Amino acid sequence: MKIQTSVPTGKVARASQFMKAGVKVGGNYIKHYSKKLMDPSLSKDELHKDNAADIYDALSELKGSALKMAQMLSMDRGLLPVAYSDKFTMAQYSAPPLSGPLVVKTFKTYFGKTPAQLFDKFSIEAVNAASIGQVHQAWKDGRKLAVKVQYPGVADAVSSDLKIAKPLAVRLLNLNERDIDRYMGEVESKLLEETDYELELKRSIEISEACAHISGLVFPKYYPELSSKRILTMDWLDGLHLKEFMKTNPSQDVRDQIGQALWDFYDFQIHTLRQVHADPHPGNFLMRANGTMGVIDFGCVKVIPDFYYDNYFRLVNPDTLDDAALTEEIFENLEFITDEDSPKERQFFSDLFKDMTRMLAEPFAVDSFDFGDDAYFNKVYAFAEGLANVQELKNSKVARGSQDGLYVNRTYYGLYAMLNELKARIVTTKPEWLRSAKEVA
Structure with a gap:
């Protein structure tokens, strides 16, 4: 699997990534309509597949709210052609993970210690990587743990990402800007909440305790002392x-x-x-x-x-x-x-x-x-x-x-x-x- 050694964090760098995706999509349309001149019966299946791959590649490098939008769209069967929803499904738990040095840097920023100093054992390779963060296995005091590490810069980029992504969404989803603007505040507030792991820790404990009586459900135990605003530690669930x-x-x-x-x-x-x-x-x-x-x-x-x-x-x-x-x-x-x-x-x-x-x-x-x-x-x-x-x-x-x-x-x-x-x-x-x-x- 492809490993990322950095995440674009500046507005210019992230905007350039969106623009690059837009240029590729434009090129795919030109290629499609050139072929259609030769074969009028040509469907848009190949166009959708090429666009889905190019857009996903761009969003997966940006992480954060950009990739989260792909994840949300993958759930909406009927909103997008199958090629998009199939490709964007990867954003749910198999996005390209970050490299080890970036993970260690995040721990040093929030704990002043490396993962090796905090845990008895820490697997530097992520086992799952999604839109906001990636998950590592760790062990401490005989317990197997799941440690979620947030991608650097994603919290700071939520608002600007949504503004930059809007034109692409209008074109891709054939929606009008008024509809998108109406819900942008709600989406932005939820994405900002998702980047706050201290809030997630609080809600995780409260809701899992409230729902513990429901038959068939299993919730992990959470560890506040091993968690921070950008790192969340809980029991590993099989x-x-x-x-x-x-x-x-x-x-x-x-x-x-x-x-x-x-x-x-x-x-x-x-x-x-x-x-x-x-x-x-x-x-x-x-x-x-x-x-x-x-x-x-x-x-x-x-x-x-x-x-x-x-x-x-x-x-x-x-x-x-x-x-x-x-x-x-x-x-x-x-x-x-x-x-x-x-x-x-x-x-x-x-x-x-x-x-x-x-x-x-x-x-x-x-x-x-x-x-x-x-x-x-x-x-x-x-x-x-x-x-x-x-x-x-x-x-x-x-x-x-x-x-x-x-x-x-x-x-x-x-x-x-x-x-x-x-x-x-x-x-x-x-x-x-x-x-x-x-x-x-």
């Missing part, structure tokens, strides 16, 4: 990431156990804690043959405001959509429809978001749900693809949806996608007030 786990051909019962633990974990966080592990990609879960699962990385936690929670989940109750006045009030509160909309626009967007709500809330409308039902997910993905071509959305004068929904929706999308890949059958536990009156009767 297990496999989702794709590797599925290659072992686990039984349906084991897949159901793990899937149930995942559902119960998110159900408790959202409805009881009102804050949630909002980074549900496979790199953060370690699955085991006995049906248990380790949970790591509480860097991205979304605290759900009461006003948003009350409105968002009222839509989950099927009875709500039968009440036109209540539905319209909630859609206004969630900013799906606005005062600026004409009567025709209000009707159009109300119908659109009703259809979306009914579909995404299907698992909540029953006591158990088979997430292995590909027909359901094909319907969801087809709907998402269709949204990208809705001219009324593209031409809308306002962005739709509360910014609080960005990470809540991302959480459910990631959860559904993982349960689908597990082909898990789940008892869909939920608060009683989310059940239809007809169902309770």
